[in-house]
Structures are given as C-alpha cells and as structure tokens.
Amino acid sequence: MAFVRDILDAKGRGIYRVGPDDMVLAAxxxxxxxxxGAVLVTEGDRLVGIFTERLYAREVFLKGRASPGTRVGEVMERDVITVSPDETVDLCMALMxxxxxxxxxxxxxxxxxxMxxxxxxxxxxxEDREFDIGQLVDYVAR
Structure with a gap:
C-alpha cells in the first residue's frame, strides 16, 4: 500500500506559493x-488558499478580469482540502x-x-501495478 509520504519522498517536498495580495499574473x-498547475496561497507559514489553472480560467479569463490587476486572494479557493503524509494513495484518489x-x-x-x-x-x-505484474510473471516463470 502506497502512502502520500512515499510520493513526497520520491518527488521532493518543494512548495510553490504566492501571497493573497500577489497579482494573478505573478502566480x-x-x-x-x-x-x-497550481500554487498554494500562504500568509507567512499559514495556508489560506490554493490557486489553480482551472480557477484562472473560470474566475479570471471567463469573467473578463485582467491578470495584472487581479489579486490572487480575490479568486483563490479558500476551502482547501488537505491530507497528511500518512494518508493512502487510494484515499487521495477518492478525495480528488x-x-x-x-x-x-x-x-x-x-x-x-x-503538495x-x-x-x-x-x-x-x-508503478505499483507494474511491480505487481513483474512479481506475478516471475512467479509463473519459475
């Protein structure tokens, strides 16, 4: 069973963030x-939102707003769903x-x-499925 911690260990824990007062263009x-496809919105170390490509399309572009003149805090998602490193990949897929x-x-x-x-x-x-298939092939081949 794979966990979020395993993914972070493999890909790294880099966090890309902007502030709510930053302009959408900067994000x-x-x-x-x-x-x-997304950046976290923080105030200091506190997570206050997330800004995604989808939010840009829906809340900026389609509403005729200008990226250089719109603050991230005006269009970000404030109700951010988070997980812990101990959550399973299956749970994360279900949440998404x-x-x-x-x-x-x-x-x-x-x-x-x-993230x-x-x-x-x-x-x-x-990767997990390929490993499982490889194990089965090795077992059958013996």
Whole structure:
C-alpha cells in the first residue's frame, strides 16, 4: 500500500506559493516557470488558499478580469482540502474524485509538507501495478 509520504519522498517536498495580495499574473508566471498547475496561497507559514489553472480560467479569463490587476486572494479557493503524509494513495484518489480537484496540499503537524497532484498519484499507481505484474510473471516463470 502506497502512502502520500512515499510520493513526497520520491518527488521532493518543494512548495510553490504566492501571497493573497500577489497579482494573478505573478502566480501564472510561477506556474509556467515551474510547469505546475497550481500554487498554494500562504500568509507567512499559514495556508489560506490554493490557486489553480482551472480557477484562472473560470474566475479570471471567463469573467473578463485582467491578470495584472487581479489579486490572487480575490479568486483563490479558500476551502482547501488537505491530507497528511500518512494518508493512502487510494484515499487521495477518492478525495480528488469526490471533490473534483487535482491537487492536495500535504499538512504535517500543522505545517505545509508538500503538495501532490493527480498526476503524482497516477504515476505511483502505475508503478505499483507494474511491480505487481513483474512479481506475478516471475512467479509463473519459475
């Protein structure tokens, strides 16, 4: 069984963040530079929201707002679903499916420990399945 901790150990615990007073354009630039689909919104060490490509499309672009003139805090998602490093990959997939989200911040002892995406989960699931298949092939071949 795979856990969030395993994914973070493999991919790293880098956290990309912006502040609620930062402009959407700055968040978009960071996302483009890092080739990521979401950034966390923090005030100091406190998680206050998340800003995603989907939010940009729905809350900025489709509403005719200007990226350089819109603050992240005006359009971010404030009700952020988080997980702990001890949660299972299966639970995370269920949360993402139920809430129709693609990113989960990871909190450990009240502090940000990283973020996982649906792509991270799928990669881990595929790796686990390939390992299981390899084990079965080896067993049958003996």
């Amino acid at each position: 978009l630039k960071l996302m483009a530079e890092r080739d990521i 499916t139920e809430h129709r989200i693609r990113h989960l911040p990871v909190m450990e002892a009240g502090r940000l420990a990283g 996982i995406s649906i792509g991270d989960l799928m990669k881990r699931i595929i």
